[in-house]
Amino acid sequence: MNEIASFIIAKYNYWIYIVLMMIGLYAMIVKNNLVKKIIGMNIFQTAIILFYVSIGTKRGATIPIIYHGHGDGSHAVHATDYINPLPHVLMLTAIVVSVATLGVALAIALKVYRRYNTLEEDEIFTQIRRK
Amino acid sequence: MEMIESIKPLLAVLISVVVVVPLIIISRRPNTREAWTFVAAVGKFILVASMLPVILDGSEITCTVASVLPGLDIAFRVDAFGMLFALVSSSLWIVTSVYSIGYMRGLDEHSQARYFSFFALSLSATIGVAFSANLLTLYLFYEMLSFATYPLVTHHQDIEARRSGRKYLLYIVGSSIALVLPAMIITWQLTGTLTFSPAGILGGQASPAVVTMLLFFFLYGFAKAGLMPFHSWLPAAMVAPTPVSALLHAVAVVKVGVFCILRVLTGVFGIKLLADLNLGTVVAVLASITIITSSLIAMSQDGLKRRLAFSTISQLSYIILGAAILSPKSMTGGMVHIAMHAFGKITLFFCAGAIFVATGKKYISEMAGIGKQMPITMTAFFIGALSVIGLPPCGGIISKWNIAVGTLETHQAGFLVVLLVSSILNAAYFLPIVYKAFFCGPEETLFPDKIKEAPLWCVVPLVVTAVLSILMFIFPQPFLTLAKLSVGTLFINP
Amino acid sequence: MTQHLPAIIIVVPLLSALLVAVFGWIKKTICFVIALPAMGIVFLSSIVLFYKVITENQPIIYFLGGWSPPVGIAYNIDHLSSLVLVLISGVTLAHLIATRQTVIEEFTNKVSAFYTLYILFVTGLMGIVATGDAFNLYVLLEIASITGYAMIGMNSGRAYLACFNYIIIGTIGACLYLLGVGYIYLVTGSLNMLDIASILPGLVDSKVVPAAFIICMVGLMVKMGLFPLHGWLPNAYTYAPSSVSTLMAPLTTKVMIYVMVRVALYVFTPVLSFSVIKPGNGFTWIAVAAIIMGSLMALSQQNIKKMLSYIVIAEVGYMVGGLWLGNRMGITGAILHIVNDAVMTLCIFLAVVSFSSYKKRDKLSDFQGAFKEMPVTAAVFCVAAISIIGVPPTCGFFSKWYLISGGLAAGHYAFVAALLFSSLINMVLFFRIIEIAYFEPFSDHHGKKHHVKIAEASPGLLIPLIIVACMLIILGLYTDELVTHVISHAIPAEIV
Amino acid sequence: MKKLGLIIVLICGSLMLYGTIDFPDWADPSSPASTHLSPYFIETAMHDTAVPNIVTAVLADYRGYDTMFETTVIFAAGLACFFLLRRFQRRAPDVNLFRHMPTGITLRIKKGGKVPVDSSEFERIDSIWVPYDLIIKTTCRLLIPFILLFALYVIAHGHHSPGGGFQGGVILGAGIILYAISHNLRAAKARIKERFDAYMCSAGVFIYVGTGVLCLLMGANFLDYSALAPLLGTDPIMARSHGILIVEIGVGIAVMAVMICLYYNLSSAGRQDEGL
Numbered sequence A: 001m002n003e004i005a006s007f008i009i010a011k012y013n014y015w016i017y018i019v020l021m022m023i024g025l026y027a028m029i030v031k032n033n034l035v036k037k038i039i040g041m042n043i044f045q046t047a048i049i050l051f052y053v054s055i056g057t058k059r060g061a062t063i064p065i066i067y068h069g070h071g072d073g074s075h076a077v078h079a080t081d082y083i084n085p086l087p088h089v090l091m092l093t094a095i096v097v098s099v100a101t102l103g104v105a106l107a108i109a110l111k112v113y114r115r116y117n118t119l120e121e122d123e124i125f126t127q128i129r130r131k
Numbered sequence B: 001m002e003m004i005e006s007i008k009p010l011l012a013v014l015i016s017v018v019v020v021v022p023l024i025i026i027s028r029r030p031n032t033r034e035a036w037t038f039v040a041a042v043g044k045f046i047l048v049a050s051m052l053p054v055i056l057d058g059s060e061i062t063c064t065v066a067s068v069l070p071g072l073d074i075a076f077r078v079d080a081f082g083m084l085f086a087l088v089s090s091s092l093w094i095v096t097s098v099y100s101i102g103y104m105r106g107l108d109e110h111s112q113a114r115y116f117s118f119f120a121l122s123l124s125a126t127i128g129v130a131f132s133a134n135l136l137t138l139y140l141f142y143e144m145l146s147f148a149t150y151p152l153v154t155h156h157q158d159i160e161a162r163r164s165g166r167k168y169l170l171y172i173v174g175s176s177i178a179l180v181l182p183a184m185i186i187t188w189q190l191t192g193t194l195t196f197s198p199a200g201i202l203g204g205q206a207s208p209a210v211v212t213m214l215l216f217f218f219l220y221g222f223a224k225a226g227l228m229p230f231h232s233w234l235p236a237a238m239v240a241p242t243p244v245s246a247l248l249h250a251v252a253v254v255k256v257g258v259f260c261i262l263r264v265l266t267g268v269f270g271i272k273l274l275a276d277l278n279l280g281t282v283v284a285v286l287a288s289i290t291i292i293t294s295s296l297i298a299m300s301q302d303g304l305k306r307r308l309a310f311s312t313i314s315q316l317s318y319i320i321l322g323a324a325i326l327s328p329k330s331m332t333g334g335m336v337h338i339a340m341h342a343f344g345k346i347t348l349f350f351c352a353g354a355i356f357v358a359t360g361k362k363y364i365s366e367m368a369g370i371g372k373q374m375p376i377t378m379t380a381f382f383i384g385a386l387s388v389i390g391l392p393p394c395g396g397i398i399s400k401w402n403i404a405v406g407t408l409e410t411h412q413a414g415f416l417v418v419l420l421v422s423s424i425l426n427a428a429y430f431l432p433i434v435y436k437a438f439f440c441g442p443e444e445t446l447f448p449d450k451i452k453e454a455p456l457w458c459v460v461p462l463v464v465t466a467v468l469s470i471l472m473f474i475f476p477q478p479f480l481t482l483a484k485l486s487v488g489t490l491f492i493n494p
Numbered sequence C: 001m002t003q004h005l006p007a008i009i010i011v012v013p014l015l016s017a018l019l020v021a022v023f024g025w026i027k028k029t030i031c032f033v034i035a036l037p038a039m040g041i042v043f044l045s046s047i048v049l050f051y052k053v054i055t056e057n058q059p060i061i062y063f064l065g066g067w068s069p070p071v072g073i074a075y076n077i078d079h080l081s082s083l084v085l086v087l088i089s090g091v092t093l094a095h096l097i098a099t100r101q102t103v104i105e106e107f108t109n110k111v112s113a114f115y116t117l118y119i120l121f122v123t124g125l126m127g128i129v130a131t132g133d134a135f136n137l138y139v140l141l142e143i144a145s146i147t148g149y150a151m152i153g154m155n156s157g158r159a160y161l162a163c164f165n166y167i168i169i170g171t172i173g174a175c176l177y178l179l180g181v182g183y184i185y186l187v188t189g190s191l192n193m194l195d196i197a198s199i200l201p202g203l204v205d206s207k208v209v210p211a212a213f214i215i216c217m218v219g220l221m222v223k224m225g226l227f228p229l230h231g232w233l234p235n236a237y238t239y240a241p242s243s244v245s246t247l248m249a250p251l252t253t254k255v256m257i258y259v260m261v262r263v264a265l266y267v268f269t270p271v272l273s274f275s276v277i278k279p280g281n282g283f284t285w286i287a288v289a290a291i292i293m294g295s296l297m298a299l300s301q302q303n304i305k306k307m308l309s310y311i312v313i314a315e316v317g318y319m320v321g322g323l324w325l326g327n328r329m330g331i332t333g334a335i336l337h338i339v340n341d342a343v344m345t346l347c348i349f350l351a352v353v354s355f356s357s358y359k360k361r362d363k364l365s366d367f368q369g370a371f372k373e374m375p376v377t378a379a380v381f382c383v384a385a386i387s388i389i390g391v392p393p394t395c396g397f398f399s400k401w402y403l404i405s406g407g408l409a410a411g412h413y414a415f416v417a418a419l420l421f422s423s424l425i426n427m428v429l430f431f432r433i434i435e436i437a438y439f440e441p442f443s444d445h446h447g448k449k450h451h452v453k454i455a456e457a458s459p460g461l462l463i464p465l466i467i468v469a470c471m472l473i474i475l476g477l478y479t480d481e482l483v484t485h486v487i488s489h490a491i492p493a494e495i496v
Numbered sequence D: 001m002k003k004l005g006l007i008i009v010l011i012c013g014s015l016m017l018y019g020t021i022d023f024p025d026w027a028d029p030s031s032p033a034s035t036h037l038s039p040y041f042i043e044t045a046m047h048d049t050a051v052p053n054i055v056t057a058v059l060a061d062y063r064g065y066d067t068m069f070e071t072t073v074i075f076a077a078g079l080a081c082f083f084l085l086r087r088f089q090r091r092a093p094d095v096n097l098f099r100h101m102p103t104g105i106t107l108r109i110k111k112g113g114k115v116p117v118d119s120s121e122f123e124r125i126d127s128i129w130v131p132y133d134l135i136i137k138t139t140c141r142l143l144i145p146f147i148l149l150f151a152l153y154v155i156a157h158g159h160h161s162p163g164g165g166f167q168g169g170v171i172l173g174a175g176i177i178l179y180a181i182s183h184n185l186r187a188a189k190a191r192i193k194e195r196f197d198a199y200m201c202s203a204g205v206f207i208y209v210g211t212g213v214l215c216l217l218m219g220a221n222f223l224d225y226s227a228l229a230p231l232l233g234t235d236p237i238m239a240r241s242h243g244i245l246i247v248e249i250g251v252g253i254a255v256m257a258v259m260i261c262l263y264y265n266l267s268s269a270g271r272q273d274e275g276l
Helices: A002-010 A012-030 A034-055 A086-116 A121-130 B008-018 B020-025 B030-050 B052-056 B080-107 B112-131 B135-153 B159-191 B208-221 B233-239 B242-269 B271-276 B279-299 B304-324 B328-359 B375-389 B396-409 B413-439 B456-474 B477-490 C002-026 C030-056 C079-098 C100-106 C111-130 C134-152 C159-188 C193-203 C208-224 C232-239 C242-267 C269-276 C280-299 C304-324 C328-355 C375-389 C395-409 C413-439 C459-477 C479-490 D002-022 D038-049 D054-062 D064-085 D134-159 D165-182 D185-191 D194-217 D225-232 D236-267
Strands: B003-005 B060-069 B072-078 C060-064 C073-077 D095-100 D105-110 D122-125
Touching: A002 A012, A012 A034, A012 C159, A012 D002, A034 A086, A034 C159, A086 A121, A086 C134, A086 C159, A086 D054, A086 D064, A086 D236, B008 B020, B008 B030, B008 B060, B008 B072, B008 B112, B020 B030, B020 B112, B030 B052, B030 B080, B030 B112, B052 B060, B052 B080, B052 B477, B060 C395, B060 C459, B060 C479, B072 B080, B072 B112, B072 B135, B080 B112, B080 B242, B080 B328, B080 B456, B080 B477, B112 B135, B112 B242, B135 B159, B135 B242, B159 B208, B159 B233, B159 C395, B159 C413, B208 B242, B208 B279, B233 B242, B233 B304, B242 B271, B242 B304, B242 B328, B271 B279, B279 B304, B279 B413, B304 B328, B304 B396, B304 B413, B328 B375, B328 B396, B328 B456, B328 B477, B375 B396, B375 B413, B375 B456, B396 B413, B396 B456, C002 C030, C002 C060, C002 C073, C002 C111, C002 D194, C030 C060, C030 C079, C030 C111, C073 C079, C073 C111, C073 C193, C079 C100, C079 C111, C079 C242, C079 C328, C079 C459, C079 C479, C100 C111, C100 C242, C100 C459, C111 C134, C111 C242, C111 D064, C134 C159, C134 C242, C134 D064, C159 C193, C159 C208, C159 C232, C193 C208, C193 C242, C193 C269, C208 C242, C208 C269, C208 C304, C208 D002, C232 C242, C232 C304, C242 C269, C242 C304, C242 C328, C280 C304, C280 C413, C304 C328, C304 C395, C304 C413, C328 C375, C328 C395, C328 C459, C328 C479, C375 C395, C375 C413, C375 C459, C395 C413, C395 C459, C395 C479, C459 C479, D038 D054, D038 D236, D054 D064, D054 D236, D064 D194, D064 D236, D134 D165, D134 D236, D165 D185, D165 D236, D185 D236, D194 D225, D194 D236, D225 D236
Parallel strands: B003 B060
Antiparallel strands: B060 B072, C060 C073, D095 D105, D095 D122
């Protein structure tokens, strides 16, 4: 029992991201409203960002900005003192991408609204079928 | 055996593709256009004939065009059997061109430029099949022929033509994709080559079950041969203008199917393999069923062209039967039958067309007494019928005789009975037409007692082919020699 | 300068996109004038790269920013990617010239924005193919996707909803790929493909590797529209502006399959992909389902573009199935089909655009009399149709040849049967259209002369169309060269 | 649909949970991710590029190529929004509202009516207008300069502290958007015109790509900033540092411009006449 608990605690970051991701996926599949779908998409992306950032952490390390003073070039840097910078870099990119996708998705949702006067998918379908 | 590298086979194939360009460009001027068709037809015949001496010397001509897959080329090889077939089709193209001009102008058909262009393309494909060195090239030209003949079959562009065209494509292309293509690839996987060889390439490479399966795939995949139950496209295709039926559905297309089957039987399976597995008999039985059944069906047909079509189906299976008996004599007979039947049947089709042009009649029941109005045509019809039935003094007897001798040589007398029965049936459905045309009483006749033949363009070709049918009884040597040469290479080590 | 070619194929279109964005505000017609030479340069550079790779017989690796991998990002242009680069740039060039008029008609006052997105889309695809970095691929994938969403959504009517679904599903696909890359990063610590490939075989026991593999593959399958995940594709391609669907249909799915090949063979290495994880059989069965369902769905469509979209879905099944047969023949077939299918799809979509250039032709019944009015387009359409059916000597036959051979060699007879079935269905599909175009409207045949005015599309569209159609046959005849000199080097030697 | 969705989600979730069994523990310093590449970055980034913020160094130099396309993605998104939404219409809206500022009286003028010309006394207001906004306007007017200043700081100080082009650019854009919200869209457009904004989008990306091309022209690989040393008059290592600053500025401009472009188009559904 104890082992299981420690196992769960040791990997809790993964459980969280999976739960978050599934919430996003559920919203994207099930929700009827287009904006809710977009929100689901964003949660989905955020879950992945969380996953990446969480694998960059390192116990006992600080943010990856090297402590230095002016004229202090000989300062030795130990990799164990700083957390992994790479996931942060990647996620900066991923965040930007998700913002870009969000912008385009909103633009399309706006166009849908302008045409059908609703954002509910089923109502849109009935309108399409009526034609 | 000597191999000669030459570009002539390629030229012979391409000449009628190239001629399509001027045909389309000058489509507005019929005389110049048809002059081009003539140039191509004669040029093709000369090219093919110029290779004849070499072949008769026992050499073969090869030509590799392109290597399309590793170890697999588009290549031509002219051997005696291919030569025989090419000679028949290219010589008949000249005659048919003349006839086409008469027929198409006589009926004032539409889209004549398209008609002549696709006709030229079809002939290219036919010669391509005849000269193929391997199965891939064969398949390529086989498919090309299927697509090139589609606009010809559906020339009238009406509902009936569409229905027939659909059936035509479904049977011919469908079977080739569904059966020949996988069979070809399986063969390639098993043997690593697709080049025809006189001893066959499958021998010792595959289990009997696989060989049998492949045999059926090829046999029915080449649906152009009209082996039952893959025959019903042929009567349907009779909606085409008569010159198309004449050249394509009595000579080029259907013979391509038979040619392919013969090529595959001899070049891929090999006589020895077929004999060892007793597959020859299986094929022969299938062919016999087709022969008898389609002859019986032919008797009940009233449409003249439909009757001819069923007759063709039955005659095609003669050729397959000749090959399947697996004796040198009958194989020779089968090969020669390609030529003999071609001349006989094309005469019959020409006659049917001439009758249609002159009187607009399509049905046999309407033709009582027509011999009085069109004596030349009906005489030619009689000669053609004799040839197809296999009676002297026409060429058909020579091939049938050889096949019959072959059945006796190999002690398969059952097939001799088939031959005899079907000959009687042939006579039973052809001779009454001739009889009624000439010898019906005055009260029965439907035509005035005044000679009114079809235009000269139509009559001359059918006279020519009728005369040729008789000549081939007297001088069968060219074709017989070619067939014997070819069979000689196949039965070197029986 | 030739050592910088890998950068040039990306930088030139990128700069030209910016120029189009700026100068397009000033003068509309200048967009095409800028885009054409840019794409021309890209095409030439790709050919030079292709030539270099083949003659030197080793991959060209370019360090972006001067940092050698795995620290920096590297471009890795080998036989496979240089082939696809030439394909993409060639297809784009032909498409760019062919659709000049259509673009002006469809995007009256947004031509400059369209061309900017268009060039960025192609840049993204080129980058996807050239890159040797798993994460860089994701970024470029998103560039291609976002520009693609925008271009698809630009049509009126149902395009909006189709595009919205595409965004949602496409984002799921891309995110799954990103997640898969994250898993790989988690166990290897690297993002460079070559580096990952050298580390992964040591991790055969880890459960993370199969998980990463499956997630990546599912993501890519969504993006390429493989059968159960294809929902977005038909509507998106059908309702998109025709100048967009003609570009996306040939390129997007094909590039995604390229990515699948790349990830399977060069990231997860053949050992993992075909021996340890072994999804092959399952994936091939999915492909079989895709081929059959795609063909059957195509049969039930009345709208030509929708029908073609379903054919695209079936073709995706061809390539995925060929890849996961796991033998040399099948993979050769899959790669060959990437090339052939891109050209075939371009040809058939452009032919449809050409048919609609004077009269809107959407439904199959609209094609009445099309052959008489547009004989050249009709001829091209027939060539493309024959190629898709798979008849020699067009290229479609030869890739099918390899795929069937691969299926037989692997003993996967269902795949072979599905391929043949789909060929037959394709024949029915295309001859249905050809029949309508050729026979209808019916008339009494004898003696009646039809005088239909020939109304061909403009030469700007017709000439590229004819060139593409010729390419179908040329590609077919040069299959041997392509296979022995390029594709056989593109497949790792351990695959037999 | 709901049940089906739930089942799909549960299946996916459990598969993913299964996949995590072999994952390294949270914050494990010995995980492959922390031991393969990242030590190199941490230990040599300062030495290679003279940038203490390793994230910035990796972002704009080691993986500068990614970042270039990241900027392009943003650019593409802005352009896509414009492409999809923008509606050029010369037709004036049916009803315009004008406010006489000294008295606060609102005039409602139908199409074709006479429009007040003296702009110093009248201002056009949105048809959905929140009655009184003096406090908001004044507060924002005071705040915005500081927001913009802070944004510039974030861009410029990205080398030494968390920050950089994206962050700074977003804050810059937010400042302008705040202005647009507190006043109205036309007021913002008067300050930053649509065309100018579009040029800024392109210019931002162009600065980035141009820097890379400059490196190419100097004979080094694309985006290898050390080649810029002769132009900048520094040693190659400092040249990298400066190169990073240049591209960060480019990113900042592009991001700001795109944010504004997105706001303009989304808030007014592409008409760019009345917002929100």
